[in-house]
Amino acid sequence: MHETPPQPARTPAPAARRVGIVGAGQLARMMLGPAIELGLATPVLATAPEESAAQVAAQVHPGRHDDEQAVRALAEEVEVLTFDHEHVPTEILERLEAESLVAVRPGPAALVHAQDKLVMRERLTALGHPCPRWWRIGSEEALAEALAEAGGRLVVKTPRGGYDAHGVRIVDGAAQARDWLAAHGELLAEELVPFTRELSAQVARRPGGQSVAYPVVQSVQKDGVCYEVVAPAPGLDDAAQQRIQQLALAIAEDLDVTGMLAVELFETPGGEVLVNELAMRPHNTGHWSMDGAVTGQFEQHLRAVADLPLGSTAPRAAASVMVNLLGGAAEDLAPGTRAALGEDPELRIHLYGKTVRPGRKIGHVTLVGEDPEDLLRRAHRAERLIVDGPDADRPTAPTVDGEPR
Amino acid sequence: MHETPPQPARTPAPAARRVGIVGAGQLARMMLGPAIELGLATPVLATAPEESAAQVAAQVHPGRHDDEQAVRALAEEVEVLTFDHEHVPTEILERLEAESLVAVRPGPAALVHAQDKLVMRERLTALGHPCPRWWRIGSEEALAEALAEAGGRLVVKTPRGGYDAHGVRIVDGAAQARDWLAAHGELLAEELVPFTRELSAQVARRPGGQSVAYPVVQSVQKDGVCYEVVAPAPGLDDAAQQRIQQLALAIAEDLDVTGMLAVELFETPGGEVLVNELAMRPHNTGHWSMDGAVTGQFEQHLRAVADLPLGSTAPRAAASVMVNLLGGAAEDLAPGTRAALGEDPELRIHLYGKTVRPGRKIGHVTLVGEDPEDLLRRAHRAERLIVDGPDADRPTAPTVDGEPR
Structure with a gap:
């Protein structure tokens, strides 16, 4: 386990006892068991009673994640707001944070990097973190130029609203993104990375800065959806494990993330890694930790956003x-x-x-x-x-x- | 792990999807997390909304465990009824079972051995399972005789309603049980066993007979309350582990227990064991398994009463x-x-x-x-x-x- 030292002794702010979860999918659902054991109340905001977490939560607030009044109603009952997904409009969260109505964790200034892929690429590039070659695309002409530079094929992504395979398309002609350009105005284009495999690095970080890293894992996608994970990633030596953990910890620090951060990575034939996507919540590539690590990612996320000391990320077995x-x-x-x-x-x-x-x-x-x-x-x-x-x-x-x- | 072979292949009855829990203490509470992961609905019967499990359960039925209408209302919504404690009157469960309204697991014919200590002693003695010397006490005269036989001191227990240190008293004169004789009619008296330590053996058993045994543990009481458990029991060799597991499996089979069974034991200076108490539910001496075994006792209890195949009881570490x-x-x-x-x-x-x-x-x-x-x-x-x-x-x-x- 890689770990930063705890903060120096000072009178700590009290840990949160009520953490509201925006969204009621399976990630919210899997937070409920650990919340019970930690004694945290975790009301969820659900659009329908049959949603995954709404079926089993003790407290369900009806409402959509993009309805400010619904999000506010949940926020008024808790000390901390956190998320099942990254689709809450940034402006809503900025207003809640500006009013100090609730602690938003991760905060909107961090979360925007998981919401908007153009913002993410710009920031990571400025920070010097390794990314695929990328282009900001505002027109078909710009896409045609990028295609010419990239050798004729590119991955085009909608900046916001994508998940799993949604919002991702491989193109070899500028006209193939016409509909998305019309709908989104700007798109992100990225080189097709000739990766040997996909890796994922997960870390957790508290508001004061304490952070821990899980073992880096290998993930396999199926039709753009996470399908299979092996932890730790086979054949990744200790030095590479630590280097990649440090990268994820640095991104969490640079972006001031609170809660879990997943950094999805491409491993290149030269053994380097490039950042593919960021998620600021428990992530599919971390589900192994529920049973395979001393502290599962759902408990860890709650501990991080409630500002409780983080738990050991050590694996329970080889x-x-x-x-x-x-x-x-x-x-x-x-x-x-x-x-x-x-x-x-x-x-x-x-x-x-x-x-x-x-x-x-x-x-x-x-x-x-x-x-x-x-x-x-x-x-x-x-x-x-x-x-x-x-x-x-x-x-x-x-x-x-x-x-x- | 000690395990009986699965049942021969036949068309199985469908596993239950809704398991009602009578009582809303911490044992019911700790079933909720595993129930969520298994996809089982687990409404609880609670006497007050602030009870341990009622705070966090998605579905709470108000009512007392000894109110037949309340227990029936819960039973009507589920396929299986199970328990947070053993205080549900046997007659209520017998009627529900006779009407086939619901599967009661453990059934009343088994559960009575965890409810009534005189019934338990009589049955275990008839079956040849090792017990301390004991006497059925119906009068002060009978208690005086037993005291004379036992050397002047005895443990006296109320047959029903006790838990932890409640309903247990050490006496050296027959008049010291006068109030309990008046209140209960009959009492159980037992020799004071000069035990070296207390052990506990936990097993799980499905309706069809499949059963598994957890490692035998050492427990330490404090003021009559379970306080400290070490799993497996230090210094207990493999032969003794297996012998005690076999005893617990035999009791589960003999009494037709479904769900978890805890057999609390005294270890004597000669290395033998005597049965102290039985509990037919997850038990304090099995809490270690939530984190220390492949399958925790709360999940195991749900799997057993829902008639799902049982999970590995192997410890995750030494x-x-x-x-x-x-x-x-x-x-x-x-x-x-x-x-x-x-x-x-x-x-x-x-x-x-x-x-x-x-x-x-x-x-x-x-x-x-x-x-x-x-x-x-x-x-x-x-x-x-x-x-x-x-x-x-x-x-x-x-x-x-x-x-x-």
Whole structure:
């Protein structure tokens, strides 16, 4: 565990006891268990009672994240406001912070770097942190020029509102971004990085500056959605682990992040890393830590935003893996869940209470042990059982006297 | 982990999705986090909104555990009924079970052995399980005779309604039980066992019979309340571990327990064990497993009563310790909690949301690692900080120029 020293002794501000969560997706849901154990009240702002966290939270405030009155109503009942996602309009948070109505963590000045990809690229570049080559695109002409410089292909991203694969497009002609230019005015274009793999570095930081880093992990995407994580990243030596942890800690410090920060990275063939995306909340690439680290990321996020001392990020074993459950053939997850638990007593299952739709994140599984390959094989076996159902891989032909034919 | 083989393949009854919990104390509270992750709905029956679990549960039914209408109202909304404590009148549960309104787990025929100490002693003795010498006492004369047989001193217990130190009294004269005889009609008297230490064996069992055993632990009481647990019990060799696990598994089987069963034991100077008490629910001596085992006892209890396959009981490390937080000098636990988390990043804190009263169970801490002595020292340090406050052990004398005087 890499850790900055705690702050010098002074009379501390009292830690928060009520932390409001804007948004009621699975990230808010997974904060609830740790909040109960820490004795923190965590009302959630939910747009509908069937949302993932709204189903299971003791206190649910109805309302949208972009409705200032709804966000204010939640803020008035808590000492700290934090987030399930980064889509709350910056202006709303700036007003709440300016009025000192509530402590916003992460604050809007930090959060904007997770909300707006152009702001993020500009700032990280100014700070000297490693990024892919990028262009601010305000017109088709500008995109055509950038394409020429980049060799004919670019990744184009909407600055705001994207998540997972949404808001990302690969183009080889300027006209292919015409609709987005019309809708967004400006776009971010980035070189296609010839990466060897994706890594993710997660850190937590308190308002006073105490920060801790989790082991850097390897992540695999599927159709633009996080799918599989191995912690720590296989084959990454101690020096590289520490160098990347330092990068993430430096970004958290430079941007004055409070709470969890995930830095998604491309590893290049030369062994360097480039920053891909930032998220200022618990992140899919950190779900392994719920079962695989002394302090899981959801508890850590709450401790950080409530200004409680941070917990150990040490892994509980040599390796942990996480595999996402993405909606498949089974509409009812119960039979497959039962089968998966029956096959593997060490399996850890986390379900989000969401209606199944193809490819939708509906849960994840983790396994903690020694051999990442073995853990991955078992986790994917469980995944198939849960998302496709226990009968999906059985022979469908009838049998005679027990013999398949 | 000791484990019975899973049941032979057959079309299984569907696992439950809604498990009602009668009672809203800290045991119900600590089921809520695991229930969220498993996707189980767990409404609780609470007598007051400020009860430990009622504060944090998404669904709270108001009512008392001995009010049949209240228990029925909860039962009508779930597939399985389980318990935070063993004080639900047996008749109510027998009627619900006879009507097949709900699956009662553990069922009343099992639960009565955790409710009524005379029934428990009679049954365990008939089954040949090791008990202290005991007497059924219906009069002062009978108690006087038993005292003469036992050498002049006995432990007298009320058959029902006791918990922790309540309902237990040491007597050396028959008149000392007069009030309880008048109130209860019959009492249980037991020899004072000259035990070397107390042990506890926990197992989980599903309706079909699948069962698993946790490592046997050592427990220390303080004023009749569980105070400190070390898992596994130091110095208990593998043969003794297995023998005691087998005893607990046999009791679970013999009594047809579903859910968690805790068997509290006396270890005698000769290395044998005698059964002290039974509890059919998650138990204080199993709290270490929340952080120290692959599957914590609260998740395991839910899996067992919902008829989901049981999870691994393997410890995550060589040693785990648990120390209860019993109400002390600090009315507000927040400053001490903050100090304790600041001193020990590996500390795991579980708070119950209860008002502080002297000696009341208000939470517990755990530590997981290698050396039980070191873990206990750190856990007790955290305990003192939290229950007495961070200033309790500072010198109170004024200082001049930083020098104490």
